[in-house]
Amino acid sequence: MTARELHLNVNILHSGFSPAAWRMDGSDPRASFDINHYINIAKTAERGTFDAIFLADQAAISDRVDFRPLTSLEPTIVLATVAAHTDRIGLIATASTTYNEPYNIARRFATLDHASNGRIGWNIVTSADLPQSRNFGLTKPVEHSQRYQRAAEFVDIVKALWDSWEDDAFIGDVSTGQFVDVSKVHPIAHNGPHFSVHGPHNIPRPPQGHPVLIQAGGSDDGRELAARHAEAVFSASQSFEEALDYARDLKSRAARLGRSPDGLLVLAGLATIIGSTEEEAKRRQEELWELIPLEYSLTRLSGVLQIDRERLKLDEPLPVDIPLPPDGGHTFFKATLAFARRGNLTVRQLIRALNGSTGHRTIVGTPEAIADDIEAWFRAGAADGFNLMPDVLPSGFDVFVDHVVPILRRRGLFRSHYEGRTLREHLGLARPANPYSTAAAE
Amino acid sequence: MTARELHLNVNILHSGFSPAAWRMDGSDPRASFDINHYINIAKTAERGTFDAIFLADQAAISDRVDFRPLTSLEPTIVLATVAAHTDRIGLIATASTTYNEPYNIARRFATLDHASNGRIGWNIVTSADLPQSRNFGLTKPVEHSQRYQRAAEFVDIVKALWDSWEDDAFIGDVSTGQFVDVSKVHPIAHNGPHFSVHGPHNIPRPPQGHPVLIQAGGSDDGRELAARHAEAVFSASQSFEEALDYARDLKSRAARLGRSPDGLLVLAGLATIIGSTEEEAKRRQEELWELIPLEYSLTRLSGVLQIDRERLKLDEPLPVDIPLPPDGGHTFFKATLAFARRGNLTVRQLIRALNGSTGHRTIVGTPEAIADDIEAWFRAGAADGFNLMPDVLPSGFDVFVDHVVPILRRRGLFRSHYEGRTLREHLGLARPANPYSTAAAE
Structure with missing residues (x-):
């Protein structure tokens, strides 16, 4: 058994988690609409040997855009561009199962996985809010359990489409003229309560088998979906005890479904405000507060x-x-x-x-203090890693990579170079076997 | 009035229009699944000062993939990656109005337009075939006139979303804290027979105002949709007379709707098999034929x-x-x-x-003969330009750029460098005014 590894992911929440981030010195107010903002942060994440960058999503305008940046550019398009400018960093995009079709989502993420040589993850969300529902023909959000039933069926279909090509279905033999071995490409013929999808997929199996599946459910339905499908979860625990309970609950749910707890990583949300001294960090917090x-x-x-x-x-x-x-x-x-x-x-x-909080735990302090906190949570199993939310982008993330990451490396907690090439390899997750090939081998 | 300009677009139909293209010397059988194939052809197109590259699409597996490449990778993701590797070339992606939601399509193309600095076009299709319908919950395709009614409403909504931010709605004033001027961001409150979309969009107006709208309708409904919305059409005329009739019909339909005929370009499909002599071209045709x-x-x-x-x-x-x-x-x-x-x-x-035809007109001949044909059609108004379908990719396209383009340039028919930066500028199309700003100015 190899040693447990710490995982770090950065959430590119437009200009940073602070509502006033865009007004800070060194910020570009237009950053959230500028593709170069995302490219630059991804390059910094790669320099810091992070596992991945992450983009949240919402297909509706946020409240109060008069005062702060909004979720705007569509994540899969942004990540396709970022993929072209990077080499190793994992790329996680959010997409909703409520306002998309499974065939389209399977294709977009499979295409991204091929285009990035296996660096893609899908953060599965079900979209609870009113503004989005009103952009998709509804007058109110779909009810909670309906959303989760649809999501479970949706993810089943997407996985079946990715698996509908066996790994060796492509032949491309110039001499015989055989392009694909059609005996290794299978219709999925799915007929369920929410969807009918005949298949097969029109894309060879993605490099990772499946792009990595991520979820963020805190509710009972959300935890069940995560335990069944997710390979990583973004958690939002406010305290160490809450985080430990959450991690244990989720892993035991996964175990009850016959899954290994190592195949489901808990990444705790962590907002940071960093200063070279505690006083400096607090002054920065004060400055950000005054600007809201x-x-x-x-x-x-x-x-x-x-x-x-x-x-x-x-x-x-x-x-x-x-x-x-x-x-x-x-x-x-x-x-x-x-x-x-x-x-x-x-x-x-x-x-x-x-303090303009996002609902996630915030640490205000020195690089040393932040590294201590990360180490304590990780060693106790309250988290397998962190979904970082810097106060201000890029400045708050630059400081993390330049001053916190070196401490974590010195303590032997975090990699100093990439061993693998795919997101799945960074996260230590196994490549899913293809069910057809597995059946044939038995 | 400036001189009429010839427009050239290349259709990256996987390994080329010949079913045997992937088996030819110099072809990579895996090309259609390899993002680098698309990047390389886009770079060649840019070297040839083409207006754009174009990707068709189908959200289903093609027939007989045992023998030939298929429409596979999702075009908007492919073009986002290509955009990152190129600077001037226009990028046209196909997306269906039958199997998508307007809010999602508006966002993806607006994001692409921002990420590429205004180089995006949308080829609007309605998806007539059975295999796609079976991947989206249906047992047969949506009926023709229903598809076109949905398409017309769909395009109206997408345009309204792109226009829902006035061009100067973004403020980003660090000193006052005003991020967006919300008086310049408007809900669209659309309630129609097929869609209800409240809006507004969550992305500032695209650099081009609207990404360029392209259509390929040959039927009466298709021509009406094109006359109403399209700024360029891909036509499939087999003869000069048919092409001339089509161009005249389309431009008079547009004129009846109050549009300038200069705002609607006809790009004729043109498949090419090129040799340095006519005999060599015919031998190449024969060779391709033998491989099918x-x-x-x-x-x-x-x-x-x-x-x-x-x-x-x-x-x-x-x-x-x-x-x-x-x-x-x-x-x-x-x-x-x-x-x-x-x-x-x-x-x-x-x-x-x-001869493995795609249904498009094929010319087999020397660069000179192909340039003659292009010139004749262009000067007579049978086409404003061409949607090129090389027999084999990249080899058949390399030959076109290296040997046909120089002839067209020498004859003063085609640009030798880009004057503009956006696809709209390449095509000589005006940037659409924002209806709110126009109203305010009156």
Whole structure:
């Protein structure tokens, strides 16, 4: 058995997780719309021997774009461009199972995997929000369990399409004129409650067999989907204990489905604000805070709590009668409410304490302090790695790669060069066997 | 008024239009699955100052992949990668309005346009065939007029999304904290028979305003869609007279809709087999023919005629009772049947005469002869340019760029360097005004 390896992934959340990131010195306000921004960060990630870069997605405009950058450019197109400018870094794109067709998603990710020589991952999301639903013919989001049923069937189909070509189906024998061995290309003939897809795929099996499957479900349905299909999960635990519980729960669910726990990695969300001293880090945090318009924070808080913006009075506590929102977003909702009530904070104090947070754990400190935290979580099994969210891009990520990564390397926690070429190899995940070839070999 | 300019586009049809292209000396059998194949041809096209490269598409496996390459890798992903390796060449991808959602297509092409600095075109297709329909939950293709109604509404929505950000909506003022001027970002609130899309788009207006819209409709519905929306059409005329009629019909339809005929370019399909002498070209044609398995040709002919393969006897004429196929493919069906009946050909003779044809006009000859043909069609207005289909890729295209292009340049027909940077500029098409800005200016 080889030693467990730390995995690092960077979330390119437009200009950084801080809503004011685009206003900082060294930031380009137009960065989130500029393909070179993504290319440059990917190159830095490659220099830092990261496992992958990651792009979230939303097929709708965000709230309050008057104040902050938005999820915008389509991730699979961005990553195809980034692939051409890089050599080793893994590339993870988000795509929704609710607003796409499985044949199209299978093709796009298979094409990306061929074009990048096996560096692609798919972050599977089910899209809970209203704005997206209204861009796809609906007046409200698809109900939670329906979304997850559709997602499970969707992923089954995509895997079956990727497997519909055996690995050695392509022949290309110039002398005989045989191009493909059609006995090794199989229709999938899927007929399910949400989809009918005949197949076969029109692309040879991807270099990785399957692009790596990633998920981020916190709900019970989400955990079941992750336990069944995911090879890595993005988690959003606020505390060490919560993270440890989550990792154990997920791995035991996977084990119950007959999967090895080594085949399912937990990557914990980690927002960072780094300074060369703790004071410098705190000053940077303060500077970022000062640049966030109060109006933006109020809108965001009313969105999380799903109450009318007018009900929030800056110098009073939260209203007492805030109902549980009907669907989605419960985790962050509950955490925010509990936090405010525990400290009996005014709205102004609460906003300050949340500090433009993304709902992910934030560490403010020196490279050493951040490396200590990463090491502690990793060694205890609260995480197999981290999905990093730098405060500001590129500056906050440059500092991580130049000052935190060397510490992790010195401690023997993190690679100093790539051993493998594919994302699957970086993550230590096995290449899935093709079910037809396996059957034939038995 | 500036002089009319010849436009040249190359169709990267996997290994070339000849079914045996992949077996020729200098071909790589694996080329159609290799991203470098597309990159290399795009670079050659750029060296030849072509307007664009073009990728057809089909979201299903082709017939008889045992004998020949297939439409495989997804075009928007391929072109995003090609964009990163090129600087000026236009990039045209096919996408279907029948098996996609307008919000997703608007985003992918807008992202491509941003990532390529304005070099993208969208070839709009409606997907008539059975194999694709069976990958998207259907048991037969959507009926012709339904497809075109959906397509027209689809394109209206995509344009409205691209226009939903005024050109100057992005502000990015670090000092005031204003990121976007939200008064210049507009919901589209579309409610139609096929789609409801609220919008606005989540991407600033593309560099070209709209990526260039291309269509290939030969039917009455197809011509109407082209006259209404297309800025270039790919035509498939077999003769000069047919081409002239088609061009005149299309431009008068556009004029009736109030559009300038200069805003709608006709690019005629042109397959080429080139030799340094006519004899050499004919030998190359013969060589390609010898490499096509007879079984492949019989299957293809039975497919075009939509009759059972077993009914074709090699040394007898076609059966007399071949019915008109129920939907789609009539043009090529009729031409093939008329051709066979006129010459009273046996099946063997017919297959030989069709010569692995794609349904497009083929010229076999010297660079001089091909340049003469191009000049004659262009000067008479039978075409504004050509959608080139080399017999073999890359070899047949290298010869065109190295030997035909210089002749066209010497004759003053074709550019020797790029004047513009965007596909729209190469094609001499105006950048569409934004309807909101136009309204405000009035």
